Amino acid sequence: MTDSLVKLNVGGQRFLTTRETLTSQSAYFTALLGKDFKTPTMVDDHIFIDRDGELFAHILQYLRGGTYPILYDGVTGFDYPTYAKIKHEAMFYGIDALVKFIDERRYVKAVKRSHTICNASYFRGRAGKGYHDHIFSQLSPLTPSKEIFDMEGENIPIAGPKTR
Numbered sequence: 001m002t003d004s005l006v007k008l009n010v011g012g013q014r015f016l017t018t019r020e021t022l023t024s025q026s027a028y029f030t031a032l033l034g035k036d037f038k039t040p041t042m043v044d045d046h047i048f049i050d051r052d053g054e055l056f057a058h059i060l061q062y063l064r065g066g067t068y069p070i071l072y073d074g075v076t077g078f079d080y081p082t083y084a085k086i087k088h089e090a091m092f093y094g095i096d097a098l099v100k101f102i103d104e105r106r107y108v109k110a111v112k113r114s115h116t117i118c119n120a121s122y123f124r125g126r127a128g129k130g131y132h133d134h135i136f137s138q139l140s141p142l143t144p145s146k147e148i149f150d151m152e153g154e155n156i157p158i159a160g161p162k163t164r
Contacts, residue, residue, distance in 0.1 A: 006033065009046035013053025021063050027094025055082075055089045059098070062090075068101050072111050083107070 006022060008015040022029035032040060032047075041048045049056070058069045069086060071079035083102050090098040101107070 007046040008049060008056075009043050010049045010051050010056040011053035013056070014046060015053075015056070015060060017060060017064070021060075024063060025095050025097060026063060028092065030094075051089065051092065052085070055085050058086050059089055059093055059095065062095065062098050068098070068107065068110075070107050070110055072107070078107065078111075 004019045006017055006019050008017070019033050023033055061067050061069070069083075071082050087099055087102040090102070
C-alpha cells in the first residue's frame with residue numbers, strides 16, 4: 001500500500017494521496033507517474049509542482065471522489081474568478097470532465113436546483129416545521145446537498161461553499 005502513496009508539494013502546500021487517485025482522470029499525473037516517467041523535482045521527499053496549492057485542493061477533491069466545486073454564498077453569489085482559475089488548473093492537469101463542468105456552468109444548475117427544492121418544499125407546506133429546518137440546512141444555497149441533480153436528471157456530486 002505504501003508504494004502507491006504519493007507525497008506532493010504544490011505551491012508550498014503538502015498533500016498525501018495515492019497514485020491511483022492522481023492518475024484516475026488526470027493526463028498530467030498519468031504522464032508524471034507512469035511507467036516511463038522521469039524523476040520529478042523533489043523537495044523534502046515530496047514531488048514539487050509549481051502551481052497554486054489552494055486551487056490544487058479543489059483538483060484533488062475532484063480526483064478523490066468526483067466532487068465538483070460549488071463556490072457560492074447567498075450574499076456574494078458565485079465566485080466566478082475562482083471558477084476560472086480552477087478551470088485553468090484543470091486544463092493544466094488534463095482533467096476534461098472538470099473543465100466541461102465549469103464550461104457548461106453546471107454549478108449554476110446545481111445551486112438553482114438546490115434552491116428550487118428548498119422553496120418548493122417550504123411553499124407547498126408538505127411537512128412540519130422541523131422538517132423545513134432540516135431541508136434548509138441540507139439544501140440551501142449556502143450548504144448545497146450532496147445529492148443534487150441537474151436539469152437533465154444527472155447526479156452532480158458537489159462540495160460545499162468556499163470557506164472564506
